[in-house]
Amino acid sequence: MFRLTLRPLKQNRAIWGTRRYAKGSALGIDASVENNLQTETNRVSKTLQKFWKVVSARESGGNVTLTLDNKPIRTPLGNSLTVPKDRQFLALVLQNEWSNLTTLSIKPHTLPVTSIVSRCIDLEYVSTPNADGELVAKIGGDRKQIAQTLLRYLDTDTLLCLSPKAEYEGALRAAQDKLYLPVIKSAETFLSKFAEEPVAIQVLDADIHGMRGNSQLEPTRAAALKYIDSLSMWDLAVFEKTVLTTKSFICGLLLLQNKCQVPKTEMPITMEQIAQCATLEIIYQTERWGEVEDTHDVDHRDIRRNVNAACIVAYQE
Amino acid sequence: MSSNQQLLVVYKQLIRSLVKSNKRSKIAQITEDNKKQVALLTYRKFNLLRQQASDQASSNSSKHNGHLSELTNEIERLKANDPARSKALHYYENSSSLREMIFQNFPGDAGSVNKRLQHLKDISGFVKNQMEYEELVERYNPGLKMDQEEKVKRTAARVGLQVPDL
Numbered sequence: 374m375f376r377l378t379l380r381p382l383k384q385n386r387a388i389w390g391t392r393r394y395a396k397g398s399a400l401g402i403d404a405s406v407e408n409n410l411q412t413e414t415n416r417v418s419k420t421l422q423k424f425w426k427v428v429s430a431r432e433s434g435g436n437v438t439l440t441l442d443n444k445p446i447r448t449p450l451g452n453s454l455t456v457p458k459d460r461q462f463l464a465l466v467l468q469n470e471w472s473n474l475t476t477l478s479i480k481p482h483t484l485p486v487t488s489i490v491s492r493c494i495d496l497e498y499v500s501t502p503n504a505d506g507e508l509v510a511k512i513g514g515d516r517k518q519i520a521q522t523l524l525r526y527l528d529t530d531t532l533l534c535l536s537p538k539a540e541y542e543g544a545l546r547a548a549q550d551k552l553y554l555p556v557i558k559s560a561e562t563f564l565s566k567f568a569e570e571p572v573a574i575q576v577l578d579a580d581i582h583g584m585r586g587n588s589q590l591e592p593t594r595a596a597a598l599k600y601i602d603s604l605s606m607w608d609l610a611v612f613e614k615t616v617l618t619t620k621s622f623i624c625g626l627l628l629l630q631n632k633c634q635v636p637k638t639e640m641p642i643t644m645e646q647i648a649q650c651a652t653l654e655i656i657y658q659t660e661r662w663g664e665v666e667d668t669h670d671v672d673h674r675d676i677r678r679n680v681n682a683a684c685i686v687a688y689q690e
Numbered sequence: 691m692s693s694n695q696q697l698l699v700v701y702k703q704l705i706r707s708l709v710k711s712n713k714r715s716k717i718a719q720i721t722e723d724n725k726k727q728v729a730l731l732t733y734r735k736f737n738l739l740r741q742q743a744s745d746q747a748s749s750n751s752s753k754h755n756g757h758l759s760e761l762t763n764e765i766e767r768l769k770a771n772d773p774a775r776s777k778a779l780h781y782y783e784n785s786s787s788l789r790e791m792i793f794q795n796f797p798g799d800a801g802s803v804n805k806r807l808q809h810l811k812d813i814s815g816f817v818k819n820q821m822e823y824e825e826l827v828e829r830y831n832p833g834l835k836m837d838q839e840e841k842v843k844r845t846a847a848r849v850g851l852q853v854p855d856l
Contacts (some may be wrong), residue, residue: 461791465784466813469708473715475722477835482827485820632809644812667830674823683817688809690803 383512396461411449414491421479428472430464437464439471446471447460448491450508452498456490459690466685485682493610493686500606516609520601523613527574527597527622531651532556537579545657552650559640560623563630567603568596597622608633611687618679619651628680632687637656648677693803694793698733700810707814708782711821720773728768735761 409415416424425441432438438455439446445453456463466486474483494514509515527533532553532609538546557574565571569591577587589597604612608629615625624647630638630665651655652673659669735758742754782788792810796803828835836844843853 462809462813465788466816469712469817473712475715477722477837478715478824478828480716480824480834483824486816549768634772637785644815645807653820667826671823671830672828674819674826678816678819678823681812681819684809685816688812690806 389484410449410451411621412449412451413441413444414447414449414487417474417479418481421476423474423476423479423540428468430468432458437461439467441463441471446487448494450495450498451510454487454490454494460614460688462688463685485678486685489610489614489682492614493607494612497606517608519613520598521608523601523616523622523625524594524597524618526616527594529577529586529620530623531619531621532623533574533587534577535579536654541657541661545654546659548653552653554647556623556627556642556650560626563626563639564593564600567599568592572596584678600626604629608687611683614686615680615683618676618683619647621651624651624680628684629687631690632684644680648680651680652676693800693807696807697792697803697810700807700814701789704810704814704817705782705785705788707817707821709780711817712782713779714821714825716776716779717773720776720778724768724771724773728765730760731765731768735765 381621427442429440429443430437431440431443432443435458436455437458437460438453445455447453454467456467458464463486467490470484470486477655495512496514499509499512500516504514513519535549535553536545540546557576561572564574571591573590574593575587575589577585601609601612612625612629615628616622619625627640627647628644629641631642655669655672664670738754738758738761742758745754792806793796833841
């Protein structure tokens with residue numbers, strides 16, 4: 374992941390205090406290892422300075438490379454920030470993102486799309502059979518490990534934990550039933566394609582199960598693992614980002630299904646709906662208790678910008 | 691509404707959100723550039739003045755006057771320049787390539803058109819939410835965008851002191 378997310382800002386916190394942002398707790402990334410490769414992304418994250426004048430997109434051989442003053446932007450591992458030409462909208466968004474930086478505005482959250490794309494490119498780079506083991510460890514690029522960690526999100530998926538009927542006069546539960554149940558059903562159907570028999574997803578119903586953890590049955594886990602293994606490295610990085618943002622395996626599934634090549638999907642859903650699914654409980658909480666400044670309003674945008682950034686990276690025609 | 695019209699509507703919406711979100715950073719960039727330019731010109735002006743002073747000793751003083759007033763005017767102009775009124779704020783510079791992307795190699799079937807429409811909406815959703823997020827973070831953390839000079843000034847002001855003007 375983009376180094377920016379791993380480094381605290383050197384600022385006088387005591388007086389002009391900043392909110393502590395979630396560190397890039399990303400899967401398997403060892404934040405203790407400093408990456409000192411001299412690449413553009415590392416430089417911008419370490420100095421927080423703008424060191425270029427012109428951002429442009431250079432086309433060559435079916436690819437588009439983003440450049441700063443005619444030199445390619447490089448990801449933390451030193452690969453150039455290049456996307457296939459059929460992802461032209463992505464290239465445009467990347468260019469827009471870089472051309473809107475100013476020295477004082479460079480912060481860990483200002484390059485969300487670049488951050489995902491860098492992860493995609495670097496993951497692809499370290500997934501080649503003779504990749505340097507140290508580099509793999511540096512960016513947490515072990516595919517098996519990523520899959521295992523992501524799989525845990527299916528146990529405690531946001532969409533699988535249903536509230537008691539007594540809360541909010543049953544309104545929250547009714548909304549959950551309406552939004553989640555069809556999605557869970559279609560996820561079951563979808564995952565069944567990766568197993569010999571239809572799989573069932575365990576739901577944690579607070580009225581029946583009370584307070585306990587949730588875990589999926591072995592066949593479901595196997596099918597989900599098979600699904601993760603079927604993803605390209607690029608899609609895996611997008612999937613990872615979505616799952617981490619929404620705390621939901623199923624949301625990741627939905628996003629990829631709606632944005633990858635095939636136009637037809639069994640579970641059509643908009644990105645706004647995905648964001649709503651992931652924050653349904655908060656919607657009811659703020660409705661009743663009011664919004665907390667600097668928390669709910671910021672998080673509302675945060676989840677949407679992240680989900681939309683992920684979908685821009687995933688999109689293929 | 692035909693799919694072409696729909697695309698046009700979504701395209702306009704996307705351009706609007708891009709222009710709106712880029713506005714802030716453009717203003718900041720122009721301000722930053724102006725500041726740098728002013729510093730550079732002021733430096734040149736001082737050099738000229740110094741040279742003039744040393745030339746005066748050898749009695750050919752008025753040689754630099756024209757150049758000097760040119761520099762002064764330029765500095766004044768830059769200082770008076772209000773970045774918020776720049777015309778560059780009202781358009782998106784890559785709009786032609788964006789238009790090309792959207793309207794050329796137009797997908798044939800309704801499914802793909804819908805997918806593209808939806809995606810364009812998602813892009814403007816991203817641009818909008820990213821902008822609002824940054825604005826909020828900035829509003830709640832006013833120290834984030836201050837430069838060192840400003841921070842020192844305010845820190846001193848907290849204890850009733852003033853930083854001398856240099």
